[in-house]
């Protein structure tokens with residue numbers, strides 16, 4: 001049975017933290033591949049503060065080309081209307097019923113997932129691979145894991161990875177201030193950002 005990880009996000013821009021967690025997932029869970037699936041720009045944010053879908057997608061493609069087990073997916077970008085993770089997983093499950101699905105997320109999402117649209121469906125249809133973030137301790141991550149397992153019969157695995165203090169928000173504001181972000185994004189993404197004048 002094929003084991004596929006999903007790395008969802010705004011990727012505005014994709015950064016080294018995203019790549020590191022996908023690599024950890026590939027190795028520690030023996031996934032066949034990880035799909036990088038950018039989320040759509042919410043309708044109320046079009047034309048304003050979020051980078052275009054096309055630019056975000058192209059940056060993801062630049063960033064992941066080094067690893068043959070990383071794959072770009074436009075599964076959410078190509079859908080119409082609002083796209084929810086629960087719906088995405090249900091559609092994927094229908095299309096490929098023989099696959100085992102894993103959803104990779106950082107600590108902020110892990111503690112927020114109950115507020116997402118139909119969390120019980122997300123947790124039924126996928127195994128969550130969670131990575132700590134923002135100084136969350138191992139103990140806090142373990143407690144949340146136990147809580148979700150108990151409440152939803154969720155399948156959860158914590159990935160072990162040194163915490164990476166990187167966020168797209170910080171990258172955007174650093175670039176706007178003219179600061180260097182070379183240590184936070186792959187070189188190909190840095191080149192793309194420069195060439196397209198993003199985040200200035």
Ligand code: ATP
Nearest residue numbers: 008009010011017105106109133164166167168169
């Ligand atoms: P933003 O600051 O714009 O929210 P972000 O860095 O959080 O950007 P997202 O695209 O929002 O990136 O995140 C996609 C997924 O990756 C989320 O589940 C998030 O928790 C996770 N993630 C992002 N950066 C890290 C990191 N440094 N460590 C662990 N998880 C991360």
Ligand code: MG
Nearest residue numbers: 010108167168
């Ligand atoms: Mg985020």
